[in-house]
Amino acid sequence: MTTRTLTFREAINEAIRLEMRRDSTVVLMGEDVAGGATIPHIEGKGEEAWGGVLGVTKGLATEFGRKRVLDTPISESAFIGAAVAAAATGLRPIAELMFVDFFGVTMDQIFNQGAKLRYMFGGKAQVPIVIRTMIGAGFRAAGQHSGCHYSVFTHMPGLKTVVPSTPHDAKGLLIAAIRDPDPVIFFEHKLLYDMTGEVPEGDYAIPLGVADVKRQGKQVTVVTMGRMVHFVLEAAEKLAQAGIDVEVIDLRTPSPLDEKVVLDSVKKTHRLVVVDEDNPRCGMATDIVALVSERAFDYLDAPPRMLTAPHTPVPFSAPLEDYYIPSVDKIVSTLKSLMAKPS
Amino acid sequence: MADISKEKLLWIYERMRLIRTFEDRVAELFTAGNLPGFVHLYAGEEAIAVGVCAHLTDRDFITSTHRGHGHCIAKGVDVKAMMAELYGRATGSCKGKGGSMHIADVGKGMLGANGIVGGGGPLACGSGLTAKVLGTDQVTTCFYGDGAAEQGTMHEAMNLASIWKLPVVFVCENNLFAESTPWTYHGASKSFADRATAYNMPGVLVDGTDLFAVYEAAGEAVARARRGEGPSLVETKAFRYYGHFQGDAITYRTEADLASYRARDPIEQFRKRVLERGLVSEAELAEIDARATQTVDEAVHYAEQSPYPAVEECLTDVYVSYP
Numbered sequence: 001m002t003t004r005t006l007t008f009r010e011a012i013n014e015a016i017r018l019e020m021r022r023d024s025t026v027v028l029m030g031e032d033v034a035g036g037a038t039i040p041h042i043e044g045k046g047e048e049a050w051g052g053v054l055g056v057t058k059g060l061a062t063e064f065g066r067k068r069v070l071d072t073p074i075s076e077s078a079f080i081g082a083a084v085a086a087a088a089t090g091l092r093p094i095a096e097l098m099f100v101d102f103f104g105v106t107m108d109q110i111f112n113q114g115a116k117l118r119y120m121f122g123g124k125a126q127v128p129i130v131i132r133t134m135i136g137a138g139f140r141a142a143g144q145h146s147g148c149h150y151s152v153f154t155h156m157p158g159l160k161t162v163v164p165s166t167p168h169d170a171k172g173l174l175i176a177a178i179r180d181p182d183p184v185i186f187f188e189h190k191l192l193y194d195m196t197g198e199v200p201e202g203d204y205a206i207p208l209g210v211a212d213v214k215r216q217g218k219q220v221t222v223v224t225m226g227r228m229v230h231f232v233l234e235a236a237e238k239l240a241q242a243g244i245d246v247e248v249i250d251l252r253t254p255s256p257l258d259e260k261v262v263l264d265s266v267k268k269t270h271r272l273v274v275v276d277e278d279n280p281r282c283g284m285a286t287d288i289v290a291l292v293s294e295r296a297f298d299y300l301d302a303p304p305r306m307l308t309a310p311h312t313p314v315p316f317s318a319p320l321e322d323y324y325i326p327s328v329d330k331i332v333s334t335l336k337s338l339m340a341k342p343s
Numbered sequence: 344m345a346d347i348s349k350e351k352l353l354w355i356y357e358r359m360r361l362i363r364t365f366e367d368r369v370a371e372l373f374t375a376g377n378l379p380g381f382v383h384l385y386a387g388e389e390a391i392a393v394g395v396c397a398h399l400t401d402r403d404f405i406t407s408t409h410r411g412h413g414h415c416i417a418k419g420v421d422v423k424a425m426m427a428e429l430y431g432r433a434t435g436s437c438k439g440k441g442g443s444m445h446i447a448d449v450g451k452g453m454l455g456a457n458g459i460v461g462g463g464g465p466l467a468c469g470s471g472l473t474a475k476v477l478g479t480d481q482v483t484t485c486f487y488g489d490g491a492a493e494q495g496t497m498h499e500a501m502n503l504a505s506i507w508k509l510p511v512v513f514v515c516e517n518n519l520f521a522e523s524t525p526w527t528y529h530g531a532s533k534s535f536a537d538r539a540t541a542y543n544m545p546g547v548l549v550d551g552t553d554l555f556a557v558y559e560a561a562g563e564a565v566a567r568a569r570r571g572e573g574p575s576l577v578e579t580k581a582f583r584y585y586g587h588f589q590g591d592a593i594t595y596r597t598e599a600d601l602a603s604y605r606a607r608d609p610i611e612q613f614r615k616r617v618l619e620r621g622l623v624s625e626a627e628l629a630e631i632d633a634r635a636t637q638t639v640d641e642a643v644h645y646a647e648q649s650p651y652p653a654v655e656e657c658l659t660d661v662y663v664s665y666p
Contacts, residue, residue, distance in 0.1 A: 027476060067476060073506065078499035081465020082472055085454060089404065089473040108496070112459050113466060120445040121455060122438030123660030157661050181663035209666035256666050 001200040009193040011167035015174035029070040030096025034061030037071040081109035087129040097133040115158030136189040146314035148278035154254040165229035167197035172206030189227040209256035217247035220271040225251040235331035270301040280308040359389040364635040384585040385413030390609035392417035394557030398565040404452045404470040404483040406463030411456025420448045426642035432649035461494025471509030482568040490521025501542040510568035515578040536578035551579030552609040
């Protein structure tokens with residue numbers, strides 16, 4: 001398959017475009033996914049005002065028309081609930097929740113309707129919806145536009161959660177999410193949008209529930225996801241120079257969780273660190289540590305460690321926000337202190 | 344009334360009677376301790392569900408409420424499966440996983456009773472959107488109560504349905520109380536139908552105990568939706584004989600209120616009208632009454648004889664596939 005360099009943003013756009021070409025029941029909806037609805041010099045000329053607040057969905061309304069690319073009012077309950085029932089009645093909607101922090105205004109439709117509908121109906125319905133949403137700190141966007149919160153959704157039975165880290169994975173995982181028969185929440189880190197990487201042409205799906213070993217190592221396993229994958233890989237290179245051999249696992253989909261890859265790795269390295277940009281309590285870090293403690297405790301040579309954001313909202317001021325985000329330096333020092341302990 | 348065929352009149356009576364018989368029996372069963380959980384009964388509001396669903400086919404959709412048994416029966420959901428669901432049995436509409444507040448039958452266009460007040464408004468926009476995108480003439484009816492009318496979801500949904508011209512009929516069932524709180528207190532509007540103006544759609548207020556008034560108003564709204572002209576709001580004002588939930592002491596209602604309800608009973612009103620005009624015979628109605636009793640007897644027997652789901656069923660149907 002031919003590959004070429006695309007940004008993370010372009011990879012997501014391409015995944016949606018290919019699926020909309022392949023399947024006429026795929027529709028996209030959200031605030032300003034096209035923008036400028038009904039305005040003569042914009043929609044009237046087949047154009048878009050924005051194509052998504054950060055341009056991720058640019059060109060889709062132009063190619064597929066406003067019947068399948070729907071600008072919505074700022075009514076997340078209404079349009080996400082609509083996407084849920086549209087999914088249950090024959091469409092494959094992709095709904096955009098602009099920032100994940102806005103889940104508070106629509107959680108009933110996600111949690112009580114979308115996630116539970118199939119179960120409450122005794123399996124006699126399915127909800128093939130994708131909710132795309134932006135996550136992540138580092139944009140100086142403060143407390144209501146910067147969280148990760150994927151652990152909140154991972155906690156909920158009925159939902160699948162995807163946190164891609166590269167353009168290649170973003171495309172393949174989004175294609176899989178759109179084709180998936182269950183509700184999938186797809187978390188896009190806003191600071192990855194401009195990241196470039198090799199992306200194959202054509203369509204390919206990366207199965208949900210399969211973690212990716214990004215770096216083979218023998219001495220310590222680091223489990224992470226999203227933007228933190230790149231921080232951990234950078235830290236691993238530095239640690240290699242210090243003689244510490246790190247295995248890096250990109251979880252990719254917190255739910256379904258690839259337990260085997262994590263457990264096999266820990267059984268090999270005997271040490272575990274989880275690095276997560278989400279908050280620490282009841283999060284992915286505690287979840288992975290619990291998994292390993294329960295199922296691979298005897299293999300551990302040291303207590304597992306968690307390096308996460310603190311138990312605070314995301315602050316605005318630059319030095320505060322920089323402190324909030326787990327840094328490469330913190331990852332290096334955490335791993336060094338872990339490895340310094342006698343095994 | 345003249346334009347309703349005799350066959351349809353008999354169907355309407357049969358559905359209304361079946362709802363009443365079903366709900367009265369559920370009240371007895373619940374009070375006797377035979378049914379788990381809690382149930383919200385529809386008796387008194389039969390003319391609304393039936394008057395609306397008389398215009399719908401299995402291909403059309405409805406969204407419902409916590410008080411959903413009447414909507415299910417009006418939409419043609421199997422009564423045996425419904426009763427088995429209330430008993431939590433494996434043969435229930437939802438295999439015993441939903442219960443009273445989540446009875447659904449997507450094949451019949453019944454998108455679920457709903458335990459969340461106001462939860463159905465956005466969902467109705469979704470099935471409406473499906474019909475619009477796929478270019479079918481399917482109509483969705485969103486039943487919601489006067490309590491739900493105060494939820495933001497309903498306002499968002501009416502606005503969205505209107506700007507997207509979705510084939511949705513919003514049917515506000517004003518049964519006078521949101522739980523124990525009167526609509527005259529919880530609603531700022533003089534009527535819920537008035538709110539249609541704000542969303543640029545037709546809104547009418549009708550007597551929800553008068554089958555013919557509901558039938559006529561719903562007929563216009565459904566036809567408008569089917570023609571692709573967008574949503575409407577029909578407020579139907581009625582009452583409920585039972586409490587918010589079965590077991591509610593109904594301290595907020597007086598004996599005089601109840602007497603006034605009985606004087607306006609929707610099924611008795613219907614009987615009187617069709618008999619006075621000689622459209623159907625006493626014998627035909629009596630036969631329907633007997634059949635409703637028999638159907639509910641059989642449903643209770645079926646439910647009580649049905650097995651509980653195997654405990655392993657707890658773990659299935661969460662996902663279509665989950666590695």
